[in-house]
Amino acid sequence: MASVNRPNKQQNHPLDDLIRKDRIPHIWCPGCGIGTIFASCLTAIKECVATGKNGFDLDKFVMVSGIGCSGRAAGYVKLDSFHTTHGRAIPFATGLKLANRDLNVIVFSGDGDLFAIGGNHFIHAARRNINITVICVNNLNYGMTGGQVAATTPYNAKTTTTPAGNAENPFSLPLLAYASGATYVARWTMLHTRDLTVSINEALSKKGFSFIEVLSPCPVNYGRRNKEKPLETLKLYQEKSIIKNGADPSELDIDMEKGIILGKFVDIDKPTHSEKYDKLYRIE
Amino acid sequence: MTENTTESRVLTGEHFMTGDIACAEGALAAGCRFFGGYPITPATEIAEQISLRLPRVGGTFIQMEDEIAALTSVLGASWAGLKSMTATSGPGFSLMMEAIGLGLCTETPCVIVNVQRAGPSTGLPTQGAQADMMQARWGSHGDYEIIVLAPSSPQEIFYQTITAFNLSETFRLPVIIMTDEIVGHMSEKVIIPEAGKIETVNRLRPKGRKDRFKLFEPDPNGVALMPAAGDGYKIHVTGLTHDEKGYPVMTVEAQAEMMARLTGKIRNNIDRIIQTEELFLDDAEIVFISYGVSSRTCLEAMAMARSKGIRAGFLRLITIWPFPDDQIRALAKRVKALITVEINLGQIHREVKRCAEGKAPAYLVGHPGGTVIPPERVLAMAEEVL
Amino acid sequence: MEFWRIPFDANEIDITLGEVYILDDRCKGCGYCIEFCPRQVLQISDKFNKKGYHPPVVVNPESCVNCHYCEVICAEFAIYSVEAVSCPNKN
Numbered sequence: 001m002a003s004v005n006r007p008n009k010q011q012n013h014p015l016d017d018l019i020r021k022d023r024i025p026h027i028w029c030p031g032c033g034i035g036t037i038f039a040s041c042l043t044a045i046k047e048c049v050a051t052g053k054n055g056f057d058l059d060k061f062v063m064v065s066g067i068g069c070s071g072r073a074a075g076y077v078k079l080d081s082f083h084t085t086h087g088r089a090i091p092f093a094t095g096l097k098l099a100n101r102d103l104n105v106i107v108f109s110g111d112g113d114l115f116a117i118g119g120n121h122f123i124h125a126a127r128r129n130i131n132i133t134v135i136c137v138n139n140l141n142y143g144m145t146g147g148q149v150a151a152t153t154p155y156n157a158k159t160t161t162t163p164a165g166n167a168e169n170p171f172s173l174p175l176l177a178y179a180s181g182a183t184y185v186a187r188w189t190m191l192h193t194r195d196l197t198v199s200i201n202e203a204l205s206k207k208g209f210s211f212i213e214v215l216s217p218c219p220v221n222y223g224r225r226n227k228e229k230p231l232e233t234l235k236l237y238q239e240k241s242i243i244k245n246g247a248d249p250s251e252l253d254i255d256m257e258k259g260i261i262l263g264k265f266v267d268i269d270k271p272t273h274s275e276k277y278d279k280l281y282r283i284e
Numbered sequence: 285m286t287e288n289t290t291e292s293r294v295l296t297g298e299h300f301m302t303g304d305i306a307c308a309e310g311a312l313a314a315g316c317r318f319f320g321g322y323p324i325t326p327a328t329e330i331a332e333q334i335s336l337r338l339p340r341v342g343g344t345f346i347q348m349e350d351e352i353a354a355l356t357s358v359l360g361a362s363w364a365g366l367k368s369m370t371a372t373s374g375p376g377f378s379l380m381m382e383a384i385g386l387g388l389c390t391e392t393p394c395v396i397v398n399v400q401r402a403g404p405s406t407g408l409p410t411q412g413a414q415a416d417m418m419q420a421r422w423g424s425h426g427d428y429e430i431i432v433l434a435p436s437s438p439q440e441i442f443y444q445t446i447t448a449f450n451l452s453e454t455f456r457l458p459v460i461i462m463t464d465e466i467v468g469h470m471s472e473k474v475i476i477p478e479a480g481k482i483e484t485v486n487r488l489r490p491k492g493r494k495d496r497f498k499l500f501e502p503d504p505n506g507v508a509l510m511p512a513a514g515d516g517y518k519i520h521v522t523g524l525t526h527d528e529k530g531y532p533v534m535t536v537e538a539q540a541e542m543m544a545r546l547t548g549k550i551r552n553n554i555d556r557i558i559q560t561e562e563l564f565l566d567d568a569e570i571v572f573i574s575y576g577v578s579s580r581t582c583l584e585a586m587a588m589a590r591s592k593g594i595r596a597g598f599l600r601l602i603t604i605w606p607f608p609d610d611q612i613r614a615l616a617k618r619v620k621a622l623i624t625v626e627i628n629l630g631q632i633h634r635e636v637k638r639c640a641e642g643k644a645p646a647y648l649v650g651h652p653g654g655t656v657i658p659p660e661r662v663l664a665m666a667e668e669v670l
Numbered sequence: 671m672e673f674w675r676i677p678f679d680a681n682e683i684d685i686t687l688g689e690v691y692i693l694d695d696r697c698k699g700c701g702y703c704i705e706f707c708p709r710q711v712l713q714i715s716d717k718f719n720k721k722g723y724h725p726p727v728v729v730n731p732e733s734c735v736n737c738h739y740c741e742v743i744c745a746e747f748a749i750y751s752v753e754a755v756s757c758p759n760k761n
Binding site: 020022023059060062064074075078079080081082083084085088090091092093094095096097098099100102103120121124277281282 | 318348353356359360361363364366382385512520521
């Protein structure tokens, strides 16, 4: 065993320079995955800036959130950050990006915000190929309001508004993103945080509308009602996930019996909204 | 149209144009560089005109998927540093209400045009009304102060659109222009001056130390400096109740402080904001009060009354909100009656009545919407009450 | 480290060693870092932090290989590892 020289002075957390330390601790519950996904996003931003590729500049990164637990992310990041109205993070981000193309705009929000109340904005931003990155923390329910059914809640799952089980079927988010025209689509869980960081880095570097779904436990609201302790949820992620890059987007339904398919499903190049707009409208 | 353009953004010269087109041209002259729109009769022509003109001056037009997205994109563009606007009519205006609240809470300059049509619901889409006046004041949730202008001709729409941008940039809030289908679609002479003769105001941007900057710390006018995203200030903007730093604070005290800032900057600057036009008020025994297209009814009614020996005067409201309380209080003390003329069933009339405080009787010549009010009805009311 | 079979170049391989730091008062006690540490470096402690949670404590410091997994799984910015400077003498 090698002997170890222990640095005796405690340093700062490596991400302290990217968080508003005066606002920590954040509001997320013990066992919630949002903080992990948020940290992964910050690491990816840091890596992008460190490499200096694409002229990445920390001052030009902007985070936009909607409403909900994940929507609070904008309040903790030490970047220009906007906490908007419920469901409207994407149109706000669209305005920011079209008004200043030098900005790297990240939308960080939850499944209820982005896909129920904001679902229409999502498909249209993807269709237009607005050059932004959307990260969706999918915890399968509305956490902030106490655990109601969402557009992503699995069939038969218990929530406060589906006390006998969810009678509806959930969206497959990667399929929706693919069908709407996103140029980059991936899915990870908060346990796969390293893959997630690489993926966010790729998405930020991607020209066009990029989308990453990240599964996250909501122990207090979803887990409790569906007999899942936080560590059990993570074990499920570990045991039931199959990494299958390039998987057919139509086969990505979340089914814990069959297994959850993770990976990068779409990575294509096509002109962005701004490029097409310039070509048609800014002819000198 | 005479294309006598001194600067591409300003269509200097004499034109024959509709109110909607004049609105688009006014926006360009004011320095608007982003328009997020959604089609709706009778406001669509504003978006059509600006979709053609904006990219030629370096701006961006986008037709969003609904009015919620339209106004929200406008707020985003404003935070990226551009003067931004949207235009709509009743049903779309209703959809924008939540985003108006975000704009007010986050002190985001922008301009919203409502070319009013008769409602409720789909109502009479192609026919005018003035029935969204209270919605413009109180439509969003929570308490607030807002600035609302009501021009009455295409020429005035041109100028008031510029004023709306200037006020929104000065006081950092959404400013609403309430026109109507009739003025929006009527064609009249519009004279557009040279670019150099148009006064435009730009928001004040901070320069000093970035680490000490407070996003909502008011200057002596009660308005904070506004950086743009990407300027390096690392701002946090939220629709939650926030302190001067912009951080959410969930306390009764923080709410009271924020509300004092949001309302104070308007209430303490009322003299700089309110515009009215007074005609023959000096000797008036009866005063017509109106705005927008109905002021044209009042002008005619006043001429008819004067020719019959009735000493009628006219107070034309250009700024609707904040309401010119003091002016109407003073009038009520010295005239025999106030008659409000508007294409609704008595919205501004209630305000006039409130300000008259029983000092003078207040009457309404209203209309459920779809057409202009004939001046004869106003004259008949004047004759009846005197 | 225990090997099922000792690699021929075991003596030449320099295994990175890590040093774990815990910001006790940021911890909310989810236990993810403890559960998913591949080297069982951490254990839940008996002490309470300011918020009343039990933060983890390092029980096997010499086992840490600075993989940073505790750092990246932590939702609270409460734990991280740095590379420990190892002495050149290998056995």
